[in-house]
Amino acid sequence: MVDLTGLPLSITSFSEFCERNKIYVDKTDLVAKLAQFDAPIFLSRPRRFGKSTLVSTFQELFSNGLDKFQNLKIVTENLWNDKTYKVIHIDFSQIKENTENRPFEDKFYLLLKSAFKEASLAIIEERDVIAAFADTIGTEDNGTLVLLIDEYDAPLTAVLGDKKEFEERRALFSEFFSTIKAYSGKFRFIFITGVTRYSNTSIFSAFNNIEDISFNPAYGAIVGYTQEELEQYFKDYIEYAAKALNRKEKTCKYTYEFILDELKNNYDGYSFDEDNEWHVYNPWSILNFLTAGIQAVLA
Structure with missing residues (x-):
């Protein structure tokens, strides 16, 4: 009889794959290849396709190195030779719902504060979320940070029926990504995932150098099972x-x-x-x- 506990249903954390002995489909050769990019990377895929697992793999790799990657391609094929970094991991699906008792910007600020704490960064208290982000990463040395943004569009798709709320969130996101661009020298690596790319809303307009790999044949199997x-x-x-x-x-x-x-x-x-x-x-x-x-x- 097979052991059903080995199936990674509802598991997205790379560490949890390792600690709970779950089946991990090894795509670390592509992970190592992507990690060499200098430009910000964007990947669009449907939900439940493995984007969060991919982001978590990057987080483990850049945060802790190869300790948990033994017997995977990135080690067996000698594909990695880099140091560790402070990794800021922001999962926007955590704050997608619209709530009357807390404005979206406040939820964004708390999410950012939590992400900074996880990266061992003390957020600099500021008047708004964008200033807090800019002032905090502005104190770091160049090339010492990694930024991972998962499901960036979740808060936008959640309010498509509310034009006013959508526009407020869109404007905030546009400013946020413009700030990332302005401080891009602080980052060793930037990776962004989502279901859609809002190409007509100026969210990514600041990223004139963003590398969209969504339809690139070299990464056609980066998530999903072949x-x-x-x-x-x-x-x-x-x-x-x-x-x-x-x-x-x-x-x-x-x-x-x-x-x-x-x-x-x-x-x-x-x-x-x-x-x-x-x-x-x-x-x-x-x-x-x-x-x-x-x-x-x-x-």
């Missing part, structure tokens, strides 16, 4: 699902190949690169099938 990865990391689970289904339905029609074909028919519908070179599975869908399907058979 066919090869599906078979490499989840072969035992797929084989067990076939055996369990045969046992439950008293048949022998379910084989490893049959389940693979059905997974491909149902879940292999994503290709993000402009050359249509890579096809990837949504990790959430695959992990739900493997978890719920096997549990249903065992019930």
